Amino acid sequence: MAMNSVSSRETVAGSGRRGPRESFFRSLNARRYTLITLQVAIVALLLGGWEAGVRSGQINPFLFSSPSQVWQVLVDRFHSGEMLGDIKVTALETIIGFAVGAIGGSILGLLLWYSRFISDLAAPFIAAIGAIPVLAIAPITIIWFGTEMLSKVVIVAFSCVVVSLTTSYKGALRTDPDLINLLRSFNAGRGTIFIKLVVPSAMLWVLSGLRLNVGFALVGAIVGEYISSDSGVGHMILLGSSNFGMNIVLAGIVLVMLMMLCFNALVAFIERLILSWDKK
């Protein structure tokens, strides 16, 4: 959230003129620094208060751990190599599942544009599949696909596919009919219209579907690991909580947060690459 508001301010500032409005930007910058300072202060206050509470005995470290203990777990696990191993497993599950589910779903959704009949036929089934919570099917996938990586990949793919499919189909349907007519006037066939117009014009929706799904994908991987696993960040959290190791649980949550931020940044980067024409 904080990052969003900062970057949107920057675009406003970048598109303006220099000169009489300079003072306006100075106050904008001042505002920005105030915000960042306050945000950092809030985090420092919370962590500091938490740590102080534990050290003074006001907060029970067995139930709530403490920032320094969580940090210690992260450092230890980093040195022992466990941390990278867990991240690698969970990241791989997420990325492969995302590629199959979100990207595959997007392609299917775009292709539905081709046939109104097939999309109408499929609509209730897509809605039905979309109505199944990932948690509900997770145990079955373990039975069908084993406890190894494959079952988690399936869960991740399952949790992305419907959203991607429906957003990209909606995007494809929103193709400007005047642009379709223009291509028709050049005698373009349906295939040409699809490749040259429908796919690029739906790209905004496809990408917003992908952005949404990054979150679902990571949740899917963690859920899969909760059900059955021998490694991964979800496994680390599960194991920690079953041994009342709050340090480990919280360290795991920190890792999940960091992974999520990385994935989001990656998708934002890809988005900027694909939508490079969109900048002024």
Added chain:
Amino acid sequence: MSKVLEAIGIRKSYATPGGGRTTILQDLHFHANRNEFVSFVGPSGCGKSTLFNIITGLLTPDSGSILLKNRETTGAPSPELGYVLQKDLLFPWRTVIDNVILGLEVQGMPKREARERARTLFELYHMEGYEKKYPSQLSGGMRQRVALMRTMVTQPEIILMDEAYKALDYPLKIALESELLSVVKQQQKTVIFITHDIEEAVTLSDRVYVMKAHPGEIVQEIAIDLETDSLAIPERRLSPRFNDYYERIWRSIGTQPASINE
């Protein structure tokens, strides 16, 4: 003079929500000769856009036919016909030059060859240096130029324009119209120009069809001769004969009571 386009008895009606039918176009007969600039001018509701869609083949008339070079159109778009609308219809993800070559590309010309051909147009249309820009970086007038280039580069014989310059401010409109006129005269194109603007119709056209609304009908056909060789719109506008034509058209439109509710 040979007719490159002829319409015979075009009728079109739409079903109304009440179950009846509204006649949009009532028995239209018109034609355009080779190298001729023909305008349709009329109030809103006279079916200009329907007419446009019928000529392009996007709509089929209830009865009547369109002949392109004496051959009846089949409803499939013809390469002889290119069009320009008020909406420039540029693809925002394509650079200017790639927008210009869209038609060539769709018709199967390799991109490199198409770009080579397109590049020769940029000077004529005062667009040098903008080849690699995106449409969002252009002004409205430039975007309209690109739309015209995209049509012209496929070398259609007939150019159909529907309120193409409606959204532009006056000086820009005058400038683009002057450009248009000199390009189509130089390249010997036939233009069918649909507009609500009488001034525009008189200054650009060789012949004007005046339409009325409800139902859309042609009420008058006026041959325009401004007695000037100039293709610059301001000069044509200052021709002593301009007011005569303007008044004649205005009167034939004005005899129809205009509804404010439209």
